[in-house]
Amino acid sequence: MSEVRHDPVTGRQVIIAQDRANRPHAFVSDPPLLDDGDCPFCVGRESNTPRAIAEYAPPRPSAAEPWWIRVVPNKYPAVRELNGVAAASPTCTSTAKVNEIDRRRINGHAFFTAEAALGSHEVIIESPRHVVSVTELDESVMRTLFHVYRDRLTSLRTAGQLAYAMAFKNVRPAAGASLAHSHSQLLATPFVPPQVELELSHSQAYFADHGQCVFCELLRSECRGGVRIVAESANFVAWCPFASRCPYEVWIAPKQHACRYESTDSARLDDLAALVQQLVGRLEAVHPQAAYNYLLHTAPINESRELPHYHWHIELLPRLIKFAGFEWGSGCYINPIPPETAAEQLRA
Amino acid sequence: MSEVRHDPVTGRQVIIAQDRANRPHAFVSDPPLLDDGDCPFCVGRESNTPRAIAEYAPPRPSAAEPWWIRVVPNKYPAVRELNGVAAASPTCTSTAKVNEIDRRRINGHAFFTAEAALGSHEVIIESPRHVVSVTELDESVMRTLFHVYRDRLTSLRTAGQLAYAMAFKNVRPAAGASLAHSHSQLLATPFVPPQVELELSHSQAYFADHGQCVFCELLRSECRGGVRIVAESANFVAWCPFASRCPYEVWIAPKQHACRYESTDSARLDDLAALVQQLVGRLEAVHPQAAYNYLLHTAPINESRELPHYHWHIELLPRLIKFAGFEWGSGCYINPIPPETAAEQLRA
Numbered sequence: 103m104s105e106v107r108h109d110p111v112t113g114r115q116v117i118i119a120q121d122r123a124n125r126p127h128a129f130v131s132d133p134p135l136l137d138d139g140d141c142p143f144c145v146g147r148e149s150n151t152p153r154a155i156a157e158y159a160p161p162r163p164s165a166a167e168p169w170w171i172r173v174v175p176n177k178y179p180a181v182r183e184l185n186g187v188a189a190a191s192p193t194c195t196s197t198a199k200v201n202e203i204d205r206r207r208i209n210g211h212a213f214f215t216a217e218a219a220l221g222s223h224e225v226i227i228e229s230p231r232h233v234v235s236v237t238e239l240d241e242s243v244m245r246t247l248f249h250v251y252r253d254r255l256t257s258l259r260t261a262g263q264l265a266y267a268m269a270f271k272n273v274r275p276a277a278g279a280s281l282a283h284s285h286s287q288l289l290a291t292p293f294v295p296p297q298v299e300l301e302l303s304h305s306q307a308y309f310a311d312h313g314q315c316v317f318c319e320l321l322r323s324e325c326r327g328g329v330r331i332v333a334e335s336a337n338f339v340a341w342c343p344f345a346s347r348c349p350y351e352v353w354i355a356p357k358q359h360a361c362r363y364e365s366t367d368s369a370r371l372d373d374l375a376a377l378v379q380q381l382v383g384r385l386e387a388v389h390p391q392a393a394y395n396y397l398l399h400t401a402p403i404n405e406s407r408e409l410p411h412y413h414w415h416i417e418l419l420p421r422l423i424k425f426a427g428f429e430w431g432s433g434c435y436i437n438p439i440p441p442e443t444a445a446e447q448l449r450a
Numbered sequence: 451m452s453e454v455r456h457d458p459v460t461g462r463q464v465i466i467a468q469d470r471a472n473r474p475h476a477f478v479s480d481p482p483l484l485d486d487g488d489c490p491f492c493v494g495r496e497s498n499t500p501r502a503i504a505e506y507a508p509p510r511p512s513a514a515e516p517w518w519i520r521v522v523p524n525k526y527p528a529v530r531e532l533n534g535v536a537a538a539s540p541t542c543t544s545t546a547k548v549n550e551i552d553r554r555r556i557n558g559h560a561f562f563t564a565e566a567a568l569g570s571h572e573v574i575i576e577s578p579r580h581v582v583s584v585t586e587l588d589e590s591v592m593r594t595l596f597h598v599y600r601d602r603l604t605s606l607r608t609a610g611q612l613a614y615a616m617a618f619k620n621v622r623p624a625a626g627a628s629l630a631h632s633h634s635q636l637l638a639t640p641f642v643p644p645q646v647e648l649e650l651s652h653s654q655a656y657f658a659d660h661g662q663c664v665f666c667e668l669l670r671s672e673c674r675g676g677v678r679i680v681a682e683s684a685n686f687v688a689w690c691p692f693a694s695r696c697p698y699e700v701w702i703a704p705k706q707h708a709c710r711y712e713s714t715d716s717a718r719l720d721d722l723a724a725l726v727q728q729l730v731g732r733l734e735a736v737h738p739q740a741a742y743n744y745l746l747h748t749a750p751i752n753e754s755r756e757l758p759h760y761h762w763h764i765e766l767l768p769r770l771i772k773f774a775g776f777e778w779g780s781g782c783y784i785n786p787i788p789p790e791t792a793a794e795q796l797r798a
Contacts, residue, residue: 117567215456
């Protein structure tokens with residue numbers, strides 16, 4: 103009994119096609135990433151990564167645990183680091199104007215335009231030990247991780263010139279991880295990415311029409327209905343979105359309106375860290391070894407105003423099914439698990 | 451030396467990040483789909499699929515080759531077949547108005563809207579033999595396949611009520627194939643999918659400004675430049691798009707303006723079939739066993755006018771890298787192989 107659902111925030115269309123969950127090989131089971139015994143993120147191999155931008159140490163460092171979390175420049179960056187070297191200062195402090203250099207035309211034709219992808223691409227190594235999922239991190243390290251996201255976003259804000267910074271995580275090969283060792287990434291770009299732009303423009307239009315933040319309205323409605331709620335903490339709600347793009351998609355948002363992750367106080371971040379760890383645990387209980395991504399959507403770093411229409415949130419996207427030809431060609435996802443079913447299973 | 455490129459047709463932004471091609475595990479090597487010896491698409495197992503909508507037989511059918519191509523309803527459809535049964539007639543001939551039934555609100559809240567995903571989901575089985583890629587099909591069968599796409603699209607056009615029909619193909623697990631046996635799918639929906647809508651609206655805007663089809667202009671420019679051209683036939687050009695979303699992406703389009711695949715004559719379709727087979731062969735020569743999708747973008751089936759701004763084409767998308775957290779969160783692809791390099795390798 104398939105249906106087309108419309109995402110209340112972005113207008114995105116998704117086909118919820120329950121019958122497809124029964125087909126053979128409906129869910130992927132990727133082989134784990136082979137550990138070549140030479141993981142560059144493990145303790146003692148620090149020289150295999152570029153020099154750290156920041157390090158977070160335990161209260162009592164030891165040989166086995168000299169640090170909890172290390173932030174290093176990505177050795178294979180998706181964007182061009184302006185200074186070419188890892189530095190404790192943000193990488194984009196050059197006075198070159200990001201969007202003005204290297205604009206060019208190819209074959210003399212106006213419609214082949216490109217500009218330098220300047221920015222910053224950091225890796226956040228989350229444990230000296232070779233663990234894979236955030237569920238294996240000590241609670242105190244997990245809490246630190248969410249403070250690190252705040253610190254790094256704050257640092258990139260002050261760097262100027264960049265428009266957006268997105269923290270995200272790839273766990274296990276089906277989620278695009280190329281190294282097994284638990285890590286996040288922070289990728290800052292000179293433009294606001296299209297998906298974020300879509301959320302910003304739609305939520306702004308909603309605010310103009312209704313005088314309310316669409317996310318705040320959505321949270322109220324989800325909490326009232328309850329069928330898609332997965333978990334709740336003192337400050338946050340987690341739910342499977344009405345137009346979930348994939349099985350067991352979960353969004354996590356603060357109950358109180360806030361457009362910017364970096365403004366969150368430490369107590370709330372600790373609360374969030376525990377909730378995210380719990381949610382990934384729930385996912386792994388339903389689908390052991392599930393590959394997943396999560397990502398942080400927050401206000402652009404080049405935006406200094408408080409945005410009454412935008413509400414930061416985390417999107418957790420399990421990677422249990424594969425993106426195929428129809429999704430590429432249509433831009434529309436087919437999800438075989440209705441979010442109401444997903445939420446019920448995750449709550450259990 | 452990363453750069454942000456803008457797709458001339460859709461405005462889509464892509465980050466071309468050459469340095470990332472060097473990272474470990476940059477390219478996936480998925481294990482092949484296990485053959486359980488019980489493939490429902492092989493000759494002799496016709497009773498394992500729903501009754502055929504259409505069958506295409508060789509000139510001299512035999513026990514081993516009673517048919518070349520069979521079109522059957524998808525056993526696990528992404529959309530709801532109106533009549534619930536496979537029929538030789540198109541599945542959407544009911545008089546119910548597609549977009550009017552089953553519209554509903556959840557929790558009484560206006561922004562949870564959904565409608566029935568009515569449509570048609572067909573599977574095109576491309577050989578009685580258990581082959582995986584189109585490069586293993588006999589030339590005559592490959593030609594027939596491209597005639598089948600035309601026949602099925604034409605048939606769905608006359609069914610009325612549906613807005614769009616997309617033919618696509620998933621080959622190997624990394625491309626989302628759940629069965630190894632070579633097959634295509636045709637998925638018809640009551641709406642024009644967002645990616646197609648984007649192409650239609652951008653090309654219409656271009657036409658309004660320039661009085662030209664943007665695809666025709668693009669082809670002329672690509673042919674003049676040559677650096678991204680992969681192959682050419684009497685009637686078609688194949689090139690790696692300037693803002694390729696993934697390594698070795700190839701688009702194939704007719705040299706003469708045409709908005710609608712179904713209007714293509716048989717001689718041209720034969721020419722196209724040979725070119726597509728050749729292109730997949732070139733890809734498999736560069737990356738043996740490459741997983742790939744291809745999909746057909748053509749005018750909506752509910753559009754009867756000739757569209758001077760739209761130009762049908764095929765998009766071939768190899769699945770050598772995985773979609774990760776950044777792509778989900780940003781809607782922006784990171785491609786480590788510049789299309790100029792990809793085209794050079796594919797031409798060799």
